[in-house]
Amino acid sequence: MGMGMGTGRGTGAAREARFAAAVEAVRPADGGGLSVAAVDLVTGGAVSYGDRAFVTASVVKVDILLALLLRAQDAGRDLTGQEREYAAAMIGRSDNDAASALWDGIGRAAGLDAANARLGLTRTAGGDGTLWGLTRTTAEDRIRLLRQVFGAGPVLGEDARAYARGLMERVVPDQAWGVPAVADAGTAWAVKNGWLPRDATGLWVVHSVGRVTAGGRPCLLAVLSDGNATLAHGVALVERAAEAARAAVAG
Numbered sequence: 001m002g003m004g005m006g007t008g009r010g011t012g013a014a015r016e017a018r019f020a021a022a023v024e025a026v027r028p029a030d031g032g033g034l035s036v037a038a039v040d041l042v043t044g045g046a047v048s049y050g051d052r053a054f055v056t057a058s059v060v061k062v063d064i065l066l067a068l069l070l071r072a073q074d075a076g077r078d079l080t081g082q083e084r085e086y087a088a089a090m091i092g093r094s095d096n097d098a099a100s101a102l103w104d105g106i107g108r109a110a111g112l113d114a115a116n117a118r119l120g121l122t123r124t125a126g127g128d129g130t131l132w133g134l135t136r137t138t139a140e141d142r143i144r145l146l147r148q149v150f151g152a153g154p155v156l157g158e159d160a161r162a163y164a165r166g167l168m169e170r171v172v173p174d175q176a177w178g179v180p181a182v183a184d185a186g187t188a189w190a191v192k193n194g195w196l197p198r199d200a201t202g203l204w205v206v207h208s209v210g211r212v213t214a215g216g217r218p219c220l221l222a223v224l225s226d227g228n229a230t231l232a233h234g235v236a237l238v239e240r241a242a243e244a245a246r247a248a249v250a251g
Contacts, residue, residue, distance in 0.1 A: 015248065016047060022244035023049045026237065032203075032227030034237065037139035038245035041151065041218040047248045048140055053123060054224040056135040057194030058094045059207045060112075062145060063124065064132065065091060065167070067106040067115035069160040079163075091167040091192060094175060096133075103132045116141075118155055119148045133196060142209045142222035150190070150211045150220060168192055168210060178208025179221045181239040182246040187213035195231055203227050206234025208242065215250030 027034050035050030056063075065087055072079050079087065086102050089095035106112060109126025112135065116124050121141045127134035148156055149164045156164075168190035175193055183189040191210035198205065209222040223241045228234030 019047045019244065019248040020049055022248065023241055026240035026244060028228075028233075028237065030227070030229075032237070033225060034241060035139040035224045036222070036241045036245050037143045038219055038221045038249045039143055039147075040214075040249040041220065043217070043249075045249050046143075047245060048143075050224075051138060051140070053136040053138050054207070054226055055133070055196065055198075055205055056124075056127075056137050057133050057196035057205045057207060058096075058099070059142065059192050059194035059209050059224075060127075060132055060135040060137070061090045061094065061099050061194075062149070062164070062168070062192050062209070063112055063116060063121075063135070064099060064102050064106060065164055066119060066145065066148060066156065066160075067112050068102055069156055069164065070115050070118065071106060071111075073157060073160060088167060091164075092170055093172045094193070099132060100130060103130070108132075109135070116145070119153075120144050120155075133194075137224075139222040139224050142224070143220055146209060146211065146220040146222065150218070165190055165211075177235050178223065178238045179210040179212055179242050182214060182221070182242045183212035184214060184216065189213070195234065197231075198226075201227075203229065204231050204234045206231060206238055208238045212246070214246040217250060219246060219249050221245050 037048040039046040086098040089098040112126040121144050124137040124141045178193050179191045180189040189212045194207040196205040205226045207224045223238045
């Protein structure tokens with residue numbers, strides 16, 4: 001695993017080395033894949049570990065949502081009632097049928113890739129045909145996408161960003177794992193998780209991306225993992241890695 005250098009207050013080689021050591025300490029000995037990125041939205045402090053691409057599973061549903069919102073914005077229209085229904089189901093309870101309908105609506109991979117290019121992503125590529133869950137991405141591209149939702153991005157208007165934030169803040173309780181586990185007590189959070197057993201190996205892809213308040217400041221976190229023996233093992237790994245990232249940017 002490679003690691004990227006962070007920027008912002010309190011960063012530097014020593015901080016990155018501590019972060020890398022903390023992530024290495026939670027990685028399983030069996031060699032499952034793990035990549036983590038985080039940024040403090042107040043100080044700009046950022047850390048990253050690992051730069052390989054992963055199959056997205058359902059974290060791509062945020063990309064699908066933003067591509068939909070961009071199409072509507074370009075056309076000068078609001079989302080239709082059907083689109084809102086699909087978007088709420090796709091993000092709130094990770095409904096796959098809703099995602100497939102919107103995937104078709106945005107023009108599948110070509111539409112996703114065009115939207116993501118406008119949003120500043122550089123290493124995300126849409127899945128073939130109907131297979132949106134086999135889109136590939138990196139942790140740092142997840143942070144780039146989250147910045148478009150939770151920062152003052154120049155591409156999407158504030159109404160669209162607020163709509164996306166609202167959906168990510170209202171996921172069903174049994175999907176409130178991963179990034180939310182490291183939020184300051186009593187604070188709001190926003191999340192989209194992804195999980196997928198791979199047919200060839202029986203091992204699990206488990207991801208979590210979102211926004212939390214950590215150490216009193218808003219932070220964006222992205223944790224991508226694969227090669228997990230079970231979903232539960234993957235969730236535990238993701239939460240340990242998210243804590244390492246939270247400590248690194250909020251400490």
